[in-house]
Amino acid sequence: MAYEVILLTTMAITVLFALSLNVITGFCGQVSLGHAAFYGIGAYVGAMLTKGGWPLLMALLPAAGVAGLIGFFVGLMSLRVRHDFLAITTMGIAFLFVGFVRKQEWLGGEIGISGIPAFGFGRIGLLVVALACAGLFAAVTIYLKRSWMGFGFDSIADDEDTARILGIDVPRFKLWAFVIGTAGAGVAGALYAHHVRYIGPDSFGFVESVTVLAMVIIGGIGSVWAVALAAAVLSVLPLWFQFIDDYKLLIYGLLVFAVMRFSPNGIAGALQSFRRRLR
């Protein structure tokens, strides 16, 4: 039972993390190769606060706030650089975060923060909170997608210049996408910190950023359900592959490659064309 609870909590946190990137990359079309930095910011803020005596549920808010605030500044950068330039700039943010944390004694430096207090309501309690956060965020993004803001996001993702000509306030929508997305990642990070109860600079590296981007793209850019499904499956895939331990990363890499090679629109795209064929 304990094992299943841990597995499900991992899934719920990863789904939240992937859905948060989905707002930026999926809805608004802004590629981010550094999303793990905001996951990390949330984790560090959450861990520092609960170590200082705060309850986790209260620490989630500042974790989202700080991540969202820094996300706002990265959003400002996205107004200046675009496409591939933006992808590499966000990748730079990820390295800046890790490189900064590594050298800060008060954040644990290379060693990281250990002994993060367990959640007051136990493992099951944490699972419930993680599920609630992921569910809430999914509901908000589904609502967003159908709202006027979702339409704005969509138009920017489609063709930014045309959107601007049509009078859509591109900078405002972009900033909102970044703030919502990074705040979501901050919550996911704070939950993660209390799930594994140890964090260090290496927990939030480039590989994590790429992994979460892979989840969004394998799911099928923009589709909330498909991204959640891809995140849930991919988050525990390495655990299922445990019996072929030596080859698990090899298979993971090849799988990511194969999905892109044979179904470039991800799971959502594959399902769509399957449904079309059935008719």
Next chain:
Amino acid sequence: MLALDLLLQGVVQGAIYALIALGLTLIYGLLRILHVAHAALFTLGGYIGVIVTNETGSLPLALIVAMVSVGLLGIVIYRLAYKPLLDQSPLVALIASIGLFIAFEEVFRLVFGSYGLSFENPPLRTQVNLGGGLLISHSKLLVIGMAIIMLSILAWLSTRTRTGIAWKATVTDSQIASSFGINIERVRYLNFFIGSALAAAAGVMVALLTNLVEPTMGAVASYKALAIIVLGGLGSVRGTLVAAIAIGIVESFGTVYVGHILDRDALAFAFLVIALMIRPQGLFKAG
């Protein structure tokens, strides 16, 4: 004296970055693909260089074997992985490339072991005095020399030969180039061959400098080379060169003077982010 030493160190590092990043620039310039798996070819070049040198005792032979075989592998990767994805969004190719890179790293670990390989008799370890007490090893001289030679060949190729002119025409507008009778596929194959061979040469050079090749050595190269080509203006060969040397120098000075706040990689990226905020299109215009 310290400043000169650091400058030299930065130039050597920059020369290696330039060799890796040039291949990426060539590929980006032609296909608009961010080719992350390029770094895997760099690692493979290092492995082939060390293994062939240990078997035959000849470094030049090892360099040639590494460049030719890795160049051919580059063509295979283009044919099997990228060609079918060319009409998709560039993001698809990027993720596919990252998947490929992870898989490659694992293959290296499984085939060559996770501890890395070294030269049995490390070549070119001797030091030369450049005057004024400034010492440099022969291997570092070779790295700088290699970079200059390779770039000169590339410059000659692209401006003085029919193939080079065909290549430039294809970069500018592949449809019009094709209607003038240029075989676009052949240009792309050549492009991947040259780019990959340059990466292999960089791999051998890094192996020489550190006397160690390991499965993860490409990780640093993969993201830093991406940063360099973006900084250089994506697709601009001259910009890539300047950016590579600049990042090399920023790193070597930065680790000494602000190393207590940011680590080496973060320094390079701080420089990148600041430079892009000032010039969002990179240091040079593509072309």
